[in-house]
Amino acid sequence: MSHPRDPYDRSHEQQADDVYGQEPWMLDPYADPYVGQMAPEGYTPEQLYGQEPYVPGPETGQMLAQTGDPPPYESDYQTGEFTGEFQPELQGEFQPEYEAWPTADEMRVGEPEPEAEPQRGKGGRMAAAAAAAAAARPRLRRVRRQRGRRLDNTALVALGLIGAMAVALLLNRPHQWEQPTLAAESSAPKAATVVCPGKPKAGADEVSVTNAADGSGEVTLSGPGAGKGAPATVGSGKVTTTAAKPGSVVIKADKEVAPGLVAGRSTTKPLAATACLAPQAEAWFPGVGAGATHNSILELTNPNSGAATVDISLYDEKGVVAVPEDLRGVAIPGNTTRTFDLLHVIPRKGELSLKTTVVRGQAGVMVRDRAVALETGATKEDYFPGQSTPAETNLLVGYPNSSASRTLTVVNPGDAQVSAELRLLTPKNVLTPEGAPEISVPPNGQAQVDLTKLLDKDSADDAYGIEIVASGPVTTAMRSVDGGDVAITTATETVSEATAVVVPAGAGVGKKRVVIAGPVAKTGSSGTVQVVPVTAKGKALKAKSVEVGPGQGAEIEVPAEAALIQLVPEGVEVNAAVVMSGDGDAVVPFHPLRSEVRTAGVAPGLPLPLEP
Structure with a gap:
């Protein structure tokens, strides 16, 4: 029989449905079953911890009897003495299998080795396990608190940097950044x-x-x-x-x-x-x-x-x-x-x-x-x-005065259809002639227009060129044929500084004229252009100057013996060409003179400013 003050005797307490779940031998071995309880009278905590693992006695059978379940074997519930025949099949069904209590070494399997083995005092293996668990818990809690504080500090620093950057962007708008001056070298x-x-x-x-x-x-x-x-x-x-x-x-x-x-x-x-x-x-x-x-x-x-x-x-x-x-x-x-x-x-x-x-x-x-x-x-x-380059506005300056046929070709290199408008260049203005054709160019294709009647002397006596204004970049050229002779007029390049062309001179060359077109844009400036004809030996002939401006141009006759024609614009951008006639016709456009090479300056600086 158990001691009348046996602390494990709970027969006097109200039992739960799951009796075996309340047995001390099924509890967590690391838990202290006496936390928050008073030790029974006559027992000290050391005596309680020093007891051997509990083995069910007659009290367990008495508790089973109170539940109303049939006993697995006949016995005296008061004394626990066996009075009937032993039935092994029932014993295996109702009697639990008891496992040995784990040792201290088994309980420490999988745990990190402590710096120093805690001194095992009086109380046995349960006391040692409880002491080890109690010593480990505070250290884990301290580590968690330290990590939490470190993460909080990092987050605060990051938020502070983000706030500083936001304030800097508000105070210094990107389009107000000053860029270093990069002077191109010539x-x-x-x-x-x-x-x-x-x-x-x-x-x-x-x-x-x-x-x-x-x-x-x-x-x-x-x-x-x-x-x-x-x-x-x-x-x-x-x-x-x-x-x-x-x-x-x-x-x-x-x-x-x-x-x-x-x-x-x-x-x-x-x-x-x-x-x-x-x-x-x-x-x-x-x-x-x-x-x-x-x-x-x-x-x-x-x-x-x-x-x-x-x-x-x-x-x-x-x-x-x-x-x-x-x-x-x-x-x-x-x-x-x-x-x-x-x-x-x-x-x-x-x-x-x-x-x-x-x-x-x-x-x-x-x-x-x-x-x-x-x-x-x-x-x-x-x-x-x-x-060389497609453009939305193309100037075809200079063409023969008379021709049996004139064919304009417009090429659209883009992927969308382009519409173009034709205008005539005259010495006083740029005008849209009556009956001007509507030009529609398919994507990645060409369109051709017959301009023979439109550029006839009777309808365009003073015209010296054509302006093509398109809704997208295009390239243009006009082919003039007269008596089997061919003359090609292409889109000219803009010239803003002195340039020159060499032309044939001799018995087979008759008249020569320099055709000059002023700036296309209405905002362009006006200025003077000087034309200087020079012979093959370097003798300068009589120079002529004309005033040109937006929508205004001029034609200047040049002596037949001129082998070099110099064009000197002053404060104005022009497009110009030389038209020659004799045993046939020819058109030679002016190109910008390659007199210098520009190298871009390089310097460290801020990114390019954005538009506000």
């Missing part, structure tokens, strides 16, 4: 290269070179049309003319002659002329031909020793045209020229528009446009310089 070019296309099919051919600045020295002529490539001496204001073979000619100048280098190629019978241009990364040729009566020859010249590659695109009224294999990724070996006769490469009726894009190296690009008379087979050619 210097004279140390070298210059221009490419002259091959000669037309007929006519006496020559290449002319000069320096429109103050430089003088030697230039090198190379290429199929230069023969042995002997150097030529060039002086400021003097035109050096050399005979050339049918092929293209590459002219290279060093630092003495590079600033202000000007060159051209021409024939006099029949008349054809063009400026020799620097290599272009991109060029547009609206209205080329690939048919029996209108044919064009594309000429690609590589002025360097390294290889070059050019991509070619074609357009018509319906959109992009499939490019033949011969025109895909055209490879040009160093110091060579490749020509493509479109009649043989992509024969078709009607005009095309052509675009060249240099994807590797450098290349000079030019088209020779040809008119063929089917009855006689007579052929006449003229040079077709390309337009």
Whole structure:
């Protein structure tokens, strides 16, 4: 029997439904069962902790009897003595399996080793386990509190930084940041290269070179049309003319002659002329031909020793045209020229528009446009310089006074349809003529307009050019044909500083006139333009000055013996060209003179300001 003061005897207490769940041997071994309780009379806490694990006695059977469950075996509930036969099958069903109480080492499995083993006092294994658990709990709580304080401090610092940045942005608005002044550096070019296309099919051919600045020295002529490539001496204001073979000619100048280098190629019978241009990364040729009566020859010249590659695109009224294999990724070996006769490469009726894009190296690009008379087979050619960049406003300045047919071609490189308006340039104003056609250009396509009647002398006697204003960037060109002769008028470049062109002079050249168009925008300024004709030997002829402004232009007659024409704008931007007549017609536009190279300044600073 148990001791009358046995602390584990709870038979006098009200029992719960789950009797076995209340047994001390099923409780947490780390928990203190006497926390908050008074020790029984006559027992000290040390004596209680020192007792052995509880083994159910007769009191347990007595508690089972109070629940009303049938006993698993017959016995005396008061004494616990067995009075009946033993039934092992019932014993396994009702009698719990008791496990041995875990030792202190087993209870410490999986826990970190303490710095020092707590001294085990009197009380046995339960006391040691309770002491170890009590010693560990405060340390864990202290660690959690320290981590919480560290995270709180970090969050406060981050919030403080965000607030400071917000205040700084409010006080200093981005569009008010002061940027450092980056002054671009200008210097004279140390070298210059221009490419002259091959000669037309007929006519006496020559290449002319000069320096429109103050430089003088030697230039090198190379290429199929230069023969042995002997150097030529060039002086400021003097035109050096050399005979050339049918092929293209590459002219290279060093630092003495590079600033202000000007060159051209021409024939006099029949008349054809063009400026020799620097290599272009991109060029547009609206209205080329690939048919029996209108044919064009594309000429690609590589002025360097390294290889070059050019991509070619074609357009018509319906959109992009499939490019033949011969025109895909055209490879040009160093110091060579490749020509493509479109009649043989992509024969078709009607005009095309052509675009060249240099994807590797450098290349000079030019088209020779040809008119063929089917009855006689007579052929006449003229040079077709390309337009470098599409623009919303294009000025076609200068064209022959009389022509049997005039065809305007407008190319739209964009993906949306573009509408364009045609206006006439006159000396006094820019006007929209009566009966002007409505021009609608499909995306990635071209549109052609017949301007023969509109530009007839009776209806546009004083007009000297055309202005095309489009709703999107376009490229334009006009082809004039008269008696089998061809003249091409392309969109001109804006000139704001002194420049010059070389033109043919001789018996085959008749009248020459310089056509000048003032600024397009109404906000443009007015100014004067001086035209200075110079002979091949450098003799300056009588100069003339005219006043031009927005919507106002002028035409100036030039003596036939002029081989060099200098154009000097003063405080105004202009577009200009030279129109020549004789054994045919030719139009040579002015280009900006390459007299300096600008290098952008670089300096550390704040990001670019945003718009407010």
